[in-house]
Amino acid sequence: MQINPPYLMFLGDVHDQLAAKTAQGIVDWRAEWCVGQLRLPNCKADLGIADMTIAGAKAKGVKTLIVGVANAGGVLPDHWTSVIVEAIEAGMDVASGLHTKLGSKPEIAAAAAKHGRTLFDVRHSDMTFATGKGDKRPGLRLLTVGTDCSAGKKYTALALEKEMRARGLDADFRATGQTGVFISGRGCAIDAVVADFISGAVEWIAPAADANHWDLIEGQGSLFHPSFAGVSMGLLHGAQPDAFVVCHEPTRTTMRGVKTPLPSIADVIDLTLRCGKLTNPAIKPLGIAVNTKALGEAEAKKYLADLSAEYGLPATDPIRFGVGVLVDKLVADYPQSGKLARVG
Amino acid sequence: MQINPPYLMFLGDVHDQLAAKTAQGIVDWRAEWCVGQLRLPNCKADLGIADMTIAGAKAKGVKTLIVGVANAGGVLPDHWTSVIVEAIEAGMDVASGLHTKLGSKPEIAAAAAKHGRTLFDVRHSDMTFATGKGDKRPGLRLLTVGTDCSAGKKYTALALEKEMRARGLDADFRATGQTGVFISGRGCAIDAVVADFISGAVEWIAPAADANHWDLIEGQGSLFHPSFAGVSMGLLHGAQPDAFVVCHEPTRTTMRGVKTPLPSIADVIDLTLRCGKLTNPAIKPLGIAVNTKALGEAEAKKYLADLSAEYGLPATDPIRFGVGVLVDKLVADYPQSGKLARVG
Structure with a gap:
């Protein structure tokens, strides 16, 4: 699992700055990866970086749309789906920290399959690991x-x-x-x-x-x-x-x-x-x-x-x-x- | 989650006694719950209890069919499905220790839904827990x-x-x-x-x-x-x-x-x-x-x-x-x- 920068930060229409805490942390530590933010009408959070459309972000070489916001219950609102699908159609991967898995929305799953894009649900782990071995590693x-x-x-x-x-x-x-x-x-x-x-x-x-x-x-x-x-x-x-x-x-x-x-x-x-x-x-x-x-x-x-x-x-x-x-x-x-x- | 006894022990057609280790453990410690075993042709394990059909087990009041065997890879072979469906149709719940989830077989899922029976996949946990609180409990x-x-x-x-x-x-x-x-x-x-x-x-x-x-x-x-x-x-x-x-x-x-x-x-x-x-x-x-x-x-x-x-x-x-x-x-x-x- 490797989330590829640069990122477009999607804030949806969250109600306050605190809901964008994760996104803000990314901007604080990886400003060079965050080329812009995309906010829906009535969004009350602002990362202090350039507002940008999907098309604009694509022109800037963005590789991944980041859904780095926390909604009540961590759900993905239906009215955010079209933006996510648009990003996928523009060739971007999508990474989300929400509880709702991106692929649980049929439109998003279908778009990712069609365009061969990767969906990252960072809060979940679908990865398979080996059990720990305890052998000392170099480094x-x-x-x-x-x-x-x-x-x-x-x-x-x-x-x-x-x-x-x-x-x-x-x-x-x-x-x-x-x-x-x-x-x-x-x-x-x-x-x-x-x-x-x-x-x-x-x-x-x-x-x-x-x-x-x-x-x-x-x-x-x-x-x-x-x-x-x-x-x-x-x-x-x-x-x-x-x-x-x-x-x-x-x-x-x-x-x-x-x-x-x-x-x-x-x-x-x-x-x-x-x-x-x-x-x-x-x-x-x-x-x-x-x-x-x-x-x-x-x-x-x-x-x-x-x-x-x-x-x-x-x-x-x-x-x-x-x-x-x-x-x-x-x-x-x-x-x-x-x-x-x-x-x- | 409460698996209701008494149990009918289903051994499928496993190749040796070791594959029935879990089932044997149940018989060792809860003999009174294990009214019989159901073995397919060529089964090489034997729990030393009465062989029994689904109908016979139902007549004895069995409430749960136990799939307490380990196959290579923990998979549920297709040819075991009909026995499991028959148990569900007879009113039994089914509990399995296999890696394959019971409900991943469409016939089993459909039968359980139709007859209102519970499927227990003991190796998996679909339960939701609270985080630990650390408060001292009585007992x-x-x-x-x-x-x-x-x-x-x-x-x-x-x-x-x-x-x-x-x-x-x-x-x-x-x-x-x-x-x-x-x-x-x-x-x-x-x-x-x-x-x-x-x-x-x-x-x-x-x-x-x-x-x-x-x-x-x-x-x-x-x-x-x-x-x-x-x-x-x-x-x-x-x-x-x-x-x-x-x-x-x-x-x-x-x-x-x-x-x-x-x-x-x-x-x-x-x-x-x-x-x-x-x-x-x-x-x-x-x-x-x-x-x-x-x-x-x-x-x-x-x-x-x-x-x-x-x-x-x-x-x-x-x-x-x-x-x-x-x-x-x-x-x-x-x-x-x-x-x-x-x-x-």
Whole structure:
């Protein structure tokens, strides 16, 4: 599964900007792939990029129409179908993050069959994976893990990719969630995989690579989240990380959606090391990434300095202060890290 | 999902006894539900129960035809279809452990729709679960865990049910795998569930119960198996066990299907306690169940005695020596365990 850029971003007629969160994430991280947006009358979201018709997008070389919006219930409204069919007829693939599968609409399925185009339903996984093998693969790998869900794991991995590439390092973001798949054009939503194949899917997502290449793997959930720890465990075993970054949101007291108390960063480091050693005995913590949005600037700096002293690891807020300190340590700890041979 | 007994066991024309392993397991543990077997010409398996036609089974009150055999590739041969349709026309539900879904055969789907019968594809999960909540449910729970896959977890849970019921204790086996689902008439193959819902599915499999009732939950995989630890982790969190039994096969050096070394029993106890405390802080090991088939009688007894001394826990081979010592400790440690109000 490879979603081919460049993209035309289809926003339908969603009612607010939040409904276009996935599309916005793609524009934030892959602006160069997003040549335009297509909005229906009364659309209340705006990605701040050029409005464009299907014909206009085709003229610009667009290869894929991205349905990167969330409707109530994740359904695909009937009145969006004609735009999607038009894109297919213009030679585009279509990728959607909706719950409704694109091919469940007969007009869309028929058009894709007729024109030989691919439909990607990123929220679903029709792929067949092998079970995980646990054999150590060549290449360096970093996994972002969390004290909870939604603690900045995707953002941190993407920020690391950006900073590492800016320093000429050979690194690729590896997606394990829906938005990440659109951003990288590859990967799969790991929580949608059949349970038996979690670690096997991750072995596919971050396959054998050059010995000095870094895969920066997006974590999911938390080993301490009673709903999703199974996913986090399989992801850890499949990722075989050499290094991990703990992502944390300091104002939460219970984990998202449940009454379970938040674990400490020390707990997360300890259990990640304990379980991660199964498939990579060399696993080490690299640093801590904190979402300090709820803290003032001085307070945030003090909080991060205290954490850094406590754990003997760099601590930063990737949004506020960047991930430079994490990459500094990565380069120091892994001097073998490869340089980019290509333009990133 | 509730598969209603009594059962007629359909063996088709499988080529050997091993292909009827699931059916044999059902007869071993639920002989009273298995009123007969139906075999096609050239069938090489035999469950040692009465051969019976659909009409004969109907006369005996059979409610479900069980397709409990494994063919090459798990496919449903076309020439089995007419028997299945005949069972449906006679008013039976049909439950299958094959990979091919029953409803994918148009004649079977049509017959089930026409006669209002239910088709169970035990290997698949079309059920919708909530995500796990982690809230402590009333009732006592025991989980069998393993140093590896196929280490006796199902057998141990079933043997505990039998022994506990024989002592008048209120206990139910809870299935998390295909054979177990046929044996208990309920449950689901947890490894076929979408990853996000592993612990939620287990919360459904072993729901809130009387405070003194025991659920004996069939474990899967191992927290140390690089292919399946995600399943084991979600199962542990969803099961919220008060007690667990470690199942072990002493002659293995690597885990099934991979090159990973077998963990020690101490490792398994330690990590199970560590992770299990997330959803049940009272979790404790109850004992050790060993498959000593490869050892002589005296050697097996010495091995178990040594284990018992080392861990301060009862150790037994459930097949060779029964699970009496485990139930002795359970009754001693949990004097509140409820008595059967019904005939088990």
